[in-house]
Amino acid sequence: MASTSAQMVSDSSPSMRICLYDVFLSFRGEDTCHNFTDHLYTDLVRRGITTFRDDILKRGEEIQPELLKAIEESKSSIVVFSKNYADSRWCLEELAKIMECRKEYGQIVLPIFYHVDPSDICKQRGSFGEAFTTKYDYEENWKDKVERWREALTQAGNISGWHINEGILNFKSLFVEDNLVVFLDIACFFEGEDKDFVSKILDGCKLYGEINIRVLWERCLITISHDRIYMHDLIQKMGLKIVQEQYPEEPSKWSRLWNPSDIYSAFISKKGMKNVETISLELSRSNEIWFTKVVFADMKKVFAKMKKLRLLKVYYNDHHSLVRKEYKTSLPEGFEFPRGLRYLHWEGLESLPSNFDSENLVAINLKGSNIKKLWKGKKNLEKLKFVDVSASQQLIKMPNFSSMPNLERLNIGGCTSLHKLHSSIGAFPHMKCLKELFLDRTVIKELPSSIGCLESLKTISLRNCSKFEKFPEIQGNMKCLKTLLLDSTVIKELPSSIGCLESLEAISLWGCSKFEKFPEIQGNMKCLKMLFLDRTVIKELPSSIG
16 A cells, blocks of 8 residues: 555544544655654654554655545644655645645644745745746646645745754744743643633733734644634643653642542642642542542642642533532631632532632632632622632622622522622622623522613523512613523513613513513614514514514
8 A cells, every 4th residue: 555544543523524544744755754754653653643644755646536535534734844845746735735624624734844944935935936936847837736836835834833953843842931831721721611711811820811822723733613712632632741741650740730530649649739730620530539538638738839820620521410419529627729829610619718819810610519608708809700600509699799890701590599689780880891691590589770880791691580570770871782581580571771772682581471561662772683582471562673
């Protein structure tokens, strides 16, 4: 056979196409096949990365169809640009196909610049220009393909890649420090999370989230789909390896922890932990309750060592576990979270420490907790943007919102003991950032009138609030509200001022069995696209709806 692959794999890419290979390796055989490319291929195979490599030297013949098919069946491509790469029409055809797959399927492309200048590739100068003019005269002899080849070279040359000196591939050299930190945060902690959420957490860590995320995207180290950040398995493994490389057998010395067994080993080792910046612990992956007596006894001391801890996530993928008593976690007496913590996500927590320091927090997620009140006394929460205490069935009271002027998202859905929102919400002039308010499955009867002053609010959801009876008159300026969800409440009517919500796009009153009358629209609801009134007792709509 003309070509070989390291090994076959059964998993497929997120798209509909079947991917048989992790990597397609494109290179100019005469330049690199017996030195750098051989070492690279061997290392990829050794790491369990399924790699397709063409073993025939590319001379001048038409490219074989099976090679084009192999490119389509690869999750990513590594292109080794060497001095004579453009001398081969075969290489140029491969590259053009690779760039097509990048555009059509989102295939990851990692260029390696082997003793060549990327700008020569982009602008077809030097040896990359000679092939088109004096050397092989592509411009004259291959007119039908030249434009496609040039475009592929320009696109590939503009992708930030690896520069190779004496055959050494140094991934870290790609990054300035902040960029590497963000790359590792995503690989070890944030993969799959909402882009805007991640960006703001990183901003809270002084890591310029939006800029660094864009740089990683431009370098094809992450993809963004439906506003969520994803990382190819191959690239994520590379990130995890960087964290482990200096102390592969000593997780207590790593900067990031993500595997339950490694976290357990680190906690019981009673040493190290001073470098830990992020911990992501999925408890549902453990075969036993992770917080044994041994771990519990040392938890206070271990957390006291982690002065650098910025991001902490303790969670369950099995959401039914949240209500199980054995998964509730109590913290030891005198326990303190590190002061530098920016993101606290701990599902099933019984309560927060009495001396809880919230000064640097950007996001707090206590889903499924047993907390009755978030905290006592006044807290400095100016940096707090996201609060999620959903499914905390014992929560009876929310704190004063005046201490959270920059809050953007509040989720208290499923807090079945919560009867009302604190009247301070929207009642002071500085709360101008709140965009999303989720109150589903609470026993709230009505909203405070000050809700109308939340001028940035885009979504209000009160679905399945079985006690909710009345939506307040809009007295302020809710100019941004787009979605109002009141499904399965006991509301009877909406206030006439609802017509002043000029940005409102969707109202859902599905299953509101007591809803009788929709108000006349006096204002300008020019953006309303969806109105759901199924299973209501409304008999007719006003003439102003039309």
